[in-house]
Amino acid sequence: MTEEIVNYFNSISSSNEWGKYLEDADVREKAEALQNAMLAFSDMNTGAGKIENGKKALKIVVVGDGAVGKTCLLLAFSKGEIPTAYVPTVFENFSHVMKYKNEEFILHLWDTAGQEEYDRLRPLSYADSDVVLLCFAVNNRTSFDNISTKWEPEIKHYIDTAKTVLVGLKVDLRKDGSDDVTKQEGDDLCQKLGCVAYIEASSVAKIGLNEVFEKSVDCIFSNKPVPKVSATTQPKSQESTQQKKKSKCLLQ
Numbered sequence: 001m002t003e004e005i006v007n008y009f010n011s012i013s014s015s016n017e018w019g020k021y022l023e024d025a026d027v028r029e030k031a032e033a034l035q036n037a038m039l040a041f042s043d044m045n046t047g048a049g050k051i052e053n054g055k056k057a058l059k060i061v062v063v064g065d066g067a068v069g070k071t072c073l074l075l076a077f078s079k080g081e082i083p084t085a086y087v088p089t090v091f092e093n094f095s096h097v098m099k100y101k102n103e104e105f106i107l108h109l110w111d112t113a114g115q116e117e118y119d120r121l122r123p124l125s126y127a128d129s130d131v132v133l134l135c136f137a138v139n140n141r142t143s144f145d146n147i148s149t150k151w152e153p154e155i156k157h158y159i160d161t162a163k164t165v166l167v168g169l170k171v172d173l174r175k176d177g178s179d180d181v182t183k184q185e186g187d188d189l190c191q192k193l194g195c196v197a198y199i200e201a202s203s204v205a206k207i208g209l210n211e212v213f214e215k216s217v218d219c220i221f222s223n224k225p226v227p228k229v230s231a232t233t234q235p236k237s238q239e240s241t242q243q244k245k246k247s248k249c250l251l252q
Contacts, residue, residue: 053106055106056103057108058105058130058220059128060109060132060216062109062110062112062133062135063133064114064135064136065114065137065140067137068114068135068143069169070111070114070133073133074109076203076206077096078096082204093109095109107213107217110125123154123158126155130162130163130216130220131162131164131165131219131220132162132165133164135167136181137168139170139180140170144168147193148192148193163220165195165197165198165212165216166190166198166199167199168181168200171200171202171208
């Protein structure tokens with residue numbers, strides 16, 4: 001990871017006119033991103049097998065294209081919040097205690113930036129990850145295609161020991177007869193990439209949120225092999241709700 005930091009500094013300091021950019025908002029944003037990444041990098045001794053306050057702990061990192069709903073997924077699950085304004089994530093991490101199967105687990109949740117300009121900094125979030133959520137939006141086929149071409153290869157390069165869960169977000173916005181990604185396509189990609197599960201979710205409609213993180217806990221702490229099958233994500237009781245007009249979560 002030190003090499004990533006050195007390369008980053010070399011890239012931003014190579015310009016002879018560097019001085020005039022010091023007051024630029026984008027420069028400040030990237031500097032803050034680097035600071036956050038370094039602080040996070042110094043506190044990465046968390047993950048499966050760790051016991052914190054008497055509870056099992058694991059680290060979950062969320063990756064995927066920008067604006068597919070990554071941040072919204074984390075906030076809806078851990079805090080019950082549904083933001084509606086899009087503010088691109090740089091790097092965020094926080095902890096959440098989840099009760100599952102009569103046991104409490106500490107989930108260290110790491111949000112990442114999907115934008116290309118953060119490609120050099122993003123890997124700082126990957127160290128010691130137990131589970132990676134490969135996220136795309138079902139109404140954004142490009143984000144689905146990028147799972148195979150960008151995100152899965154990137155994860156395998158940096159943390160090939162981590163378990164992966166494929167997550168199709170914004171399922172409440174899927175339209176029949178459109179070019180939206182189908183559940184079968186998600187299942188097929190899950191099998192192709194060797195993910196432990198494919199789960200469809202919606203932060204707005206509160207579909208599949210618990211399943212995503214319960215599967216993450218299961219694949220790390222369960223003694224039984226996790227079958228590579230998709231999780232059921234659209235209970236009948238929620239189907240009628242999805243027909244109503246919903247506000248869109250625009251965060252990553």
